[in-house]
Amino acid sequence: MxxxxxxxxxxxxxxxxxxxxxxxxxxxxxxxxxxxxxxxxxxxxxxxxxxxxxxxxxxxxxxxxxxxxxxxxxxxxxxxxxxxxxxxxxxxxxxxxxxxxxxxxxxxxxxxxxxxxxxxxxxxGLDVGVESGLDAALQYMNKGHTAEEARVQLLRLTEAGYDYSFNTILGCGGAELWKENAEATAQLINAVQPHLLFIGSLHAAPGCRLYQDMKNGVFQECTCGQLLDEQEHLLRLLELKDTYYFGSHPSNLVPMQGRLPMHQADMIAAVQDMRQKLDGHLDEFPVRAGGEGSILTR
Ligand code: SF4
Structure with a gap:
């Protein structure tokens, strides 16, 4: 090939x-x-x-x-x-x-x-990089769409008979907007009811603008505690009829998969468990190494 x-x-x-x-x-x-x-x-x-x-x-x-x-x-x-x-x-x-x-x-x-x-x-099975439901985050990430455009186009896909993956990135709003990011993203996900929800966490590698912005302090990365807070807030706000949650990406602090709403309570408990495990380190930033923002230490 x-x-x-x-x-x-x-x-x-x-x-x-x-x-x-x-x-x-x-x-x-x-x-x-x-x-x-x-x-x-x-x-x-x-x-x-x-x-x-x-x-x-x-x-x-x-x-x-x-x-x-x-x-x-x-x-x-x-x-x-x-x-x-x-x-x-x-x-x-x-x-x-x-x-x-x-x-x-x-x-x-x-x-x-x-x-x-x-x-x-x-x-x-289209894999759609929506990333966030918060316009401020979408604009900074230069995605080329607004949350409303995403809502309209994803509903058109469903209407045309497609199953698709809604890809979203925890931490997209940075330290300042983690809560707003969770709320706006949950609202968008609930509005379109995707077949699959693919969750990753924001990370930057040399060669992208975000990497420079993080180094220069232009973009404030979420701490481990904020990433967990955002994930739990998002999970609590999701009102889904039947969506597969695929969160096994190596960039996530809590890698997990399950079906929503069936496993929603278990998933929230897994995030809370991780918060307990990281007690004393919640103000630290995730340490990443290797491909795709893999978490090095937990
Ligand atoms: S720039 Fe990268 S993340 Fe953005 S649409 Fe292209 S491949 Fe996807």
Missing amino acids: NLTGTVYRPPYEANSLLLQVTLGCSHNQCTFCYMYPDVQFTVCPMEQIEADLEEAAQQVPNVRRVFLEHGDAFVLSADRLTEIAEAIHRYLPKVETIAMYASIQNIKHKTDEELRRLRALGIN
Whole structure:
């Protein structure tokens, strides 16, 4: 398979066939992002995609799920995504789902008819980087959407029959706005009732603006105590009918998964347990090392 550069994928796509259809990210401006700093966004030619599919048909003919790379493959036009989906089904007839990362702007630029057409071709499980429901945080993080735009576009996705992951980042509002961030984000999540909630915690790596802003004191990172307070506040405010909470990301102080509302009380108790364990260290900042902001010490 022809995969160029560092490849990122959601953890639950570990068994999916990764198919490169774009290089980099068309937005590439999120304040916290260090994924594709020097990559010029490029749309891969169909000949390359078909050559990869031909190889995949030899090597993994029974694969059922494909994840399109890189950073926001849903930016592709509905016609190009149709072409890609049809090619996938031609070479790999057992494929049921074609997933990818998507931004709110990517959804906004597609009509309702296009969304439905793509869904009928097996496109689903979009991984949407919403990050926060607080406009001040969204603006600082340079996400390119407001909370209201996110609400409208995510409801359009649901209306068109999609399951998607609502990706959110604890600590997005920093030390000053952790409470507001939890409240606004819970409000947005409750309004759209996502199928999957993917929770990570804010961390910065060299090469992104956030890293510089944290070093210069422009952005005040949450302490361990504030991250736990935000997580508990968010969990208490969620009013969900049936959402899977995927919080096993290595950046989280309390890695956990469960179904909401069924496991809500257990999850709140797990956050409280961690607060007790960290007693005496709650004013410290999380120590991170390794990939994706992994917590080094707890
Ligand atoms: S949309 Fe995703 S990949 Fe692109 S800059 Fe933002 S976080 Fe990075």
